Amino acid sequence: MLKYFHKYANPGKFLTLALPVRKIMGIVSIGVVTVGLIFALFLSPPDYQQKETVRIMYIHVPAAWMSLMIYAFIFFSSVVFLVWKFPLFLILAKESVTIGVIFTFTALLTGSLWGKPTWGTYWVWDARLTSFLVLFFIYLGLKLIMDSFSYSSKGDYAFGYLALIGGFNLPIIKFSVDWWNTLHQPASILRTGGISISSEMLIPLFLMAIGFLFLFIYILLVSVEINLKKRKIIYYKNKPDN
Amino acid sequence: MIDEILNFINMNGHSFYIWTAYFIPLTLIFSYILIQRSKLKRMKKYETKI
Numbered sequence: 001m002l003k004y005f006h007k008y009a010n011p012g013k014f015l016t017l018a019l020p021v022r023k024i025m026g027i028v029s030i031g032v033v034t035v036g037l038i039f040a041l042f043l044s045p046p047d048y049q050q051k052e053t054v055r056i057m058y059i060h061v062p063a064a065w066m067s068l069m070i071y072a073f074i075f076f077s078s079v080v081f082l083v084w085k086f087p088l089f090l091i092l093a094k095e096s097v098t099i100g101v102i103f104t105f106t107a108l109l110t111g112s113l114w115g116k117p118t119w120g121t122y123w124v125w126d127a128r129l130t131s132f133l134v135l136f137f138i139y140l141g142l143k144l145i146m147d148s149f150s151y152s153s154k155g156d157y158a159f160g161y162l163a164l165i166g167g168f169n170l171p172i173i174k175f176s177v178d179w180w181n182t183l184h185q186p187a188s189i190l191r192t193g194g195i196s197i198s199s200e201m202l203i204p205l206f207l208m209a210i211g212f213l214f215l216f217i218y219i220l221l222v223s224v225e226i227n228l229k230k231r232k233i234i235y236y237k238n239k240p241d242n
Numbered sequence: 243m244i245d246e247i248l249n250f251i252n253m254n255g256h257s258f259y260i261w262t263a264y265f266i267p268l269t270l271i272f273s274y275i276l277i278q279r280s281k282l283k284r285m286k287k288y289e290t291k292i
Contacts, residue, residue: 041264042250052253056263063267102274106267113263117256215271222278229285236292 009086011228022221029214036207044204053117054201060110062209063103066216067135068170070100074142075170078163081156090156093163095223097142099216104136119183127176128184131169138166 040058047054077093080086111129112122123129142162149155177186188196195202253260 046254051256053256053259055253055260059263059267098274102267102270106270109266110263113259117259215275219275219278222275222282226278226282226285229282229289233285233288233292
């Protein structure tokens with residue numbers, strides 16, 4: 001695995017691999033999200049209890065999955081950066097933060113909008129909602145560190161260590177509904193007893209999740225390319241013969 | 243036909259929650275994509291100048 005890391009740690013090599021992937025992801029993600037939205041808003045049936053408000057699930061749950069997955073990716077990339085000092089992984093981690101902020105904000109906002117008609121309130125301080133809010137603040141903290149230090153290596157290590165510390169929140173979010181009594185429902189898809197929702201609802205849910213995943217990969221590759229080009233421009237501008 | 247469209251928009255009286263839940267996040271995500279794409283274009287232009 002380390003051999004592959006070394007091979008693609010070179011920005012030039014990484015970009016030659018990333019460019020075609022980015023183009024494919026851009027087209028495919030728009031297609032999958034569009035089909036997902038058609039299923040979510042038009043073709044999926046209303047719930048027998050929640051009626052039409054169940055449609056919020058098709059954006060809330062995939063956004064929440066993405067927030068956790070992006071954080072896990074930042075955590076993993078930070079470990080690789082801190083242990084093996086691959087700068088490309090630090091760039092990957094840093095460029096994922098803004099996307100993570102957007103998806104976490106989406107999960108919080110849509111959850112709140114779903115909560116009002118189903119629970120009768122926009123917000124409760126239960127374990128799942130609170131731990132998710134903490135995740136949002138960790139993302140904001142990472143963004144703050146990134147913007148404060150810009151290209152200093154001190155900032156890189158501060159970013160890496162905060163990403164590691166924040167990783168402890170992921171299992172708390174996942175198991176909060178099992179460990180504590182929460183208003184938020186327990187897991188209905190990623191659970192030991194198998195999936196407990198109807199297949200008509202699973203199709204838009206998975207389509208939106210896959211669409212969001214592809215969108216994440218697309219935005220990440222665009223952002224990494226911007227970052228690498230910015231570094232190249234700064235390097236050439238600061239060259240003594242310029 | 244118009245009644246069906248109006249019923250769909252009304253979402254059984256929950257239109258505010260459902261449409262806001264879709265509109266704000268999708269606007270945010272696609273605006274961010276547009277911003278990043280235009281940044282990349284600018285970088286490419288600047289890079290060729292150097």
